[in-house]
Amino acid sequence: MNPEISRLRLPRREDLPQEARELMSAAEDKFSFVPNVLRAWAVRPDHLVKWRAYYDLIMQGESSLTRTQREMIAVAVSSVNRCVYCSTTHPAFLRLELQREGRDPLLAHVLQSNPDHALHDERFTPLERALLSFALDLTLRSHQLGQAHVEALRTAGLSDEGIFDAAQTAAMFNFTNRLANATGLLPNDEYHAMGR
Incomplete structure (x- = not known):
């Protein structure tokens, strides 16, 4: 067991198959x-390895x-799922992306602290607000999703492929958040400083 990052035992890197070791080496080179x-x-x-391939695709x-x-x-x-790992790491990535676009990186914290508030914040584009509304509905009320939700995304300018991508992204994070919460996964300290 390693209570510092997970409730589960941490395998030794040298004992892992080559593909898993390569994932770690590539991440280490990047970050x-x-x-x-x-x-x-x-x-x-x-x-x-398979989860990471799907994550990269999404x-x-x-x-x-x-x-x-x-x-x-x-x-x-x-944020809605209260996933400590992903609600720390992905605001860091979002800060970096917002900076690349010349936008205020603090928007990541607006979204992190209260996603519902972001739905009415005009610093987010109409398409971004539509995507966030859809993602929150999928997360909290997926059984209530209907044609009106799809039409709202179409009206905002998304193709059917884009709508499918939005659904996949939200669904994949719902899965990943639950797995992270179940295993007690904690983020690396380095994420707190990224994009600041």
Whole structure:
């Protein structure tokens, strides 16, 4: 057991299969540290590798949604789900994306602290507010989603592929948040300083 980052035992890096070790090395090259999610979820290395491939497809793959929009969905969903890991890491990523766009990085904290408030904040674009509304409905009331929710996204300018991408992003974070909460996953300290 390692109470510092997870309720589960942490496998030794040298004992992991090559694909899992390569994930850690690539992350270390990019961030100068290994994200705790890679260390903790390596308890099932084959699952980790497949989860990470899906995560990369959702967050970095081809989509009409920008990386900023996808990070906004991640932050809103993770905040509502009270996921300590994702509601720390994804505001950091969102701050960086907002800075790249020349926007106020503190918008990440508006979204993190109260996603419902962001729905009425005009610093978020109409499309961003529509995406956030959809993501929150999917997270809190998925059984009530209907055609009107899809039409609201179409009216905001999304294609059916974009709508599917928005749903996948929100759904993937609902899954990931619950797994992080179940395993007691805690974020690396380095995320607190990113994008500040």
